[in-house]
Amino acid sequence: QVQLQESGPGLVKPSQTLSLTCTVSGGSISSGGYYWSWIRQHPGKGLEWIGYIYYSGSTYYNPSLKSRVTISVDTSKNQFSLKLSSVTAADTAVYYCARNRDAFDIWGQGTMVTVSS
C-alpha cells in the first residue's frame, strides 16, 4: 500500500528557508489521479492546508502562504518537496504530507519543525 514519509531538518533559524521532502513508497506519483499536499498543524492547534502539486508540476498554494511557499516534484525519485521561505516562530509546527483527490486519504506520520535561533 502507498506510504508517505516526511524528512528534513527539525530546527530552522528565523529568516531562513524551511525545506522538507516527502518520499512516496508503494505507488508512483507519476501514475496520476492524485494531488500531493502539504498540511501543517501548529502545536495544540488545528490543521492548515499549505498547498498541493500534481505529478505534471502544476501547483496551488494557500493564499495565506503563497508568497513564501514553493512545492516541487521529482518523479524520478518519487518525491515531492516543500520550501517555506523567511520563516518565523509562527511557522513552528508539525508538517504533514498527504495524498489527495477530494479527501486526504493517506498521510505521512508528520515531522516537527521548530523555528528558533
Add this chain to the structure above:
Amino acid sequence: DIQMTQSPSSLSASVGDRVTITCQASQDISNYLNWYQQKPGKAPKLLIYDASNLETGVPSRFSGSGSGTDFTFTISSLQPEDIATYYCQQYDNLPRTFGQGTRLEIK
C-alpha cells in the same frame, strides 16, 4: 476562503453514549465534506468522505450526514478507542479548509 465551524469544541461522554458533532460551512458546499479522526501524536485518519460515505475499514458506528452548509458526524456507541480530536474539511473550493476540531474525551 470557506470557513468551517465545528461544535462543540470539546465534548465529554461515557462509553456507549451516542455522540454528535456538527460542522457548519460559511457557504453552500453541497456534500463536499470529509471527516477525520486524529489521535494524540498521530496523523489524521480519514473516516467519512462525501459527507456520508464510510472509508474502507472504518467501523460502522461512525456515520455522517448533511449537505449544503450543515453537517453532522455521529458515533453511535462510543468506544474507549474513539478518544481523539475530530475535524471536518471541505473540498468545494480552494484553499481546502478544516474546522477547528472537536476534542472528544471519556467521562
